[in-house]
Amino acid sequence: MSYQPKSFNKFLATAATATLVAGAVAPAALAAGFTDVAPRYAEAVDFVASKGINGFTETQFGTSENIKRVDAAVMIAKVLELDIEAAPASGFTDVPARAVKYINAIKAAGITNGKTATSFDANSQITRGELAIWIQKGFELKGEGELTFTDVNDRYAEAVKALVSNEITNGTSATQFGVSQPAKRGDYAIFLYRAANVEAAPEVVEISSVNPVNAKTITVQFSQALDAKAFSQSAVSLVAGTGALNPGSVAQELSADGKTLTLKAADFFKGEYTLRVPFEGLKTVSGKYIKPVNQKFTVNDTAAPVVLSADTTVKAATEKITSLTLTFDEEVSAIENVKIDGNNHTAVHSGNTATISNLDLDASKSYEVTVINAKDAAGNVKEVQSAPVTVSVDNEAPSITKVEAAGENTVKVTVDEELASELAISGKIGTFTANVVSDVEVNPENSKEYIVTLNSAYLFKNGSSDTVTFTVAKDALADAIGNTNAAEITKTVRVSKDAEAPAVEKVETIATAGKVTGFTVTYNEEVASLQTSKIAVVSSKGEILPFASIATAEVSGNQVVFKLIPGVTADQYGFDFAEGFVTDKALTPNKAAANAFTVDVTDAEAPVETAFTITGATAENNVITVDFGAKVKATGTGSALKASAYQVNGATLPADTEIAFVKDENGNTVQSQVSIKLPAGFIKATDEKAVFRVSGVQTLDHKENNSFIEAVEVTDNTAPEAEAFVATELNELTVTYSEALAALGQTADVKDEVKLYDSKNAAVAIKSAKVENSKLVLTLEENAAAAVSTLTTAAATAELADLKDAAGNAQKAAVTVAK
Secondary structure, X not given: OOOOOOOHHHHHHHHHHHHHHHOOOOOOOOHHHOOOOOHHHHHHHHHHHHOOOOOOOOOXXXXXXXXXXXXXXXXXXXXXXOOOXXXXXXXXXXXXXXXXXXXXXXXXXXXXXXXXXXXXXXXXXXXXXXXXXXXXXXXXXXXXXXXXOOOOOHHHHHHHHHHHHOOOOOOOOOOOOOOOOEOEHHHXXXXXXXXXXXXXXXXXXXXXXXXXXXXXXXXXXXXXXXXXXXXXXXXXXXXXXOOOOOOOOEEEEEOOOOOEEEEEEOOOOOEEEEEEEOOOOOEEOOOOEOOOEEEEEEEOOOOOOOEEEEEEEEOOOOOEEOOEEEEEOOOOOEEEEEEEOOEEEOEEEEOOEEEEOOOOEEOOOOOEEEEEEEEOOOOXXXXXXXXXXEEEEOOXXXXXXXXXXXXXXXXXXXXXXXXXXXXXXXXXXXXXXXXXXXXEEEEXXXXXXXXXXXXXXXXXXXXXXXEEEEEEOOOOOEOOOOOEOOOOEXXXXXXXXXXXXXXXXXXXXXXXXXXXXXXEEEEOOOEEXXXXXXXXXXXXXXXXXXXXXXXXXXXXXXXXEEEEOOOXXXXXEEEEEOXXXXXXXXXXXXXXXXXXXXXXXXXXXXXXXXXXXXXXXXXXXXXXXXXXXOOEOXXXXXXXXXXXXXXXXXEEOOOOOEEEEEEOOOOOEEEEEEEEEOOOOOOOOOEEXXXXXXXXXXXXOOOEEOOEEEEEEEOOOOOOOEEEEXXXXXXXXXXXXXXXXXXXXXXXXXXOOEEEEEOOOOEEOEEEEEEEOOEEEXXXXXXXXXXXXXXXXXXXXXXXXXXEEOOOOEOOOOOEEEO
């Protein structure tokens, strides 16, 4: 919408807060002073009255009265707190003066366009369907799922779905929303109250997929990046299923972007495993927790390792190849032999690569490597495979591409290729002749980066910054094949003294199993020298409390982690940090500035159960009854009345399957049980132990059913269908059906169920019939069989039909079979 409510977000927050606080205030005897407000309307009427909405009189709200379009417009504009002064003129000519600004505002907000360009139809009664559209647009509600209402057409469907999904209304009956019925003032008040208190749907952060790459490796994809600093390997566990192999220790590695977790087995995976992430186990960079996970997956690696390349690098094409590297598509556990140019060689494997050394090959020639019996961890073997040798010529010496300050006494040096040995580098500052480099370490995550530490004794003697001149001697930079720098390399960088104090970025509570157990204070840099004596704590009543009675604290990187003492009273506590509560890690430590904040220590709700277990299922005469053990949804996502939630022997029930809630002996709906009538033609064969599966059904509090499979008895309900006929004698036709026919009774007469015609559409008489070898054999007049060109089948009830299958299903009628 181009026009927004001026304080809609603020209002929603206030309304939600008011709802929480309301329980502590004694309710008024009469809702907003009105005498005609029944208890079901009381909260809603109080709410709309608080937004400046008047009743019919001082004592009558008019809950049962119909509402005019003009009054409905004023009410929604007031509840949404639309800016009625800034909205442009609507162009409607039939709006009373008292409501002009309000109707200008709802049109500008995109809630309605009136009846025509110039008519709002102000004094007509508004319908429930029209109100649904206004509320859905005004509060920007979303909805999904199927509707059971028969009076909702396309114009109203989106709005009605939104209201039902957000539990604002369930219609006037199970099948009627009442779109064309006049809306009542009391119902409208309820709609507005509930819509205003709809909580924004929380963004679901979850595991996108679990992918077994091979027997050694599993990757887990997340819909949002995980917080690497908060990541704990203990939060992710694998449980081996029955018969699954123990993979040994499993290493975990989080990708740089935080969206992929790679699991590597010390041994290997084979069988079914369950990936588990507990409630509040993993946190994203946005501070949200990953949805709890219990996801099963199966690993069955049957693919042998494949050689992707055979590579080597030389300084010149005239040189000899002394070694080469094989790269496979997965880790290898053994290689029996390697042949190059008719000679046998040993390959030393590591991970998904293998190195062949002690070669003496002409780099100007072409070679092919043949790998014999390459085996992976799961025991899959590729007997023989070949790959051409790719020769790269590298005669470029390694060089330093960047030198940059990483801290006040650390410098990051980047080279353009991996070095064969440590970086040999020296540094000088000003007139000092000493080498100021005290340590050089390669970055464990990037072998082309080195962190150089400077001797702090020589820094900042003449100011707050220094220029460091680095020198690398001739031939000191060497790559793996012996290229070295031909001349001395000199680089300069300026380092500056850290004079900025650490600053608080955020304070977050820690919840364990749904209970607040502590909080973290995060700074913009690593901190040290924690002094708890500089913490003052005050309760909400103003009582000064000793810190030791409330929490403990310890430093972890750039965070101070506070753990509440068990049994701390739920309250809002004020924390005051004096200057120097912590310092940074500068050469001359900078004291953190004083800081104050409050922390709500509450007994948060216990973790929300996300699943439930179905009690059971029974079947009789192709009607399956499912007992969910709890009330389940009738519409929308998770509806128990959706055929797509059920399967029999792997086949999903058709959309038109008859599914309904069970009725008790008094005719009352039992919303915890459904009856499913399997449609005719769905069951092809009788099965005493058909696999019946239920998935995706939700209870009214949004729990989704755990995996449910039950063996049930189903009976063939598919009619046998005539498919072809042939003349097997001069006076005999044999008709083949889609399934075996049952034997005919002694008094059977199929003449009313099967009709024969010649090419001129004249009837051909049937003298007698029998079932032989499960096929129908018809006896005709002498020499009549060859004249038959068409067979048709006619309808008969199962009780009267003679042509049936073993389950008693009468043949399919109205089938025409041509010769």
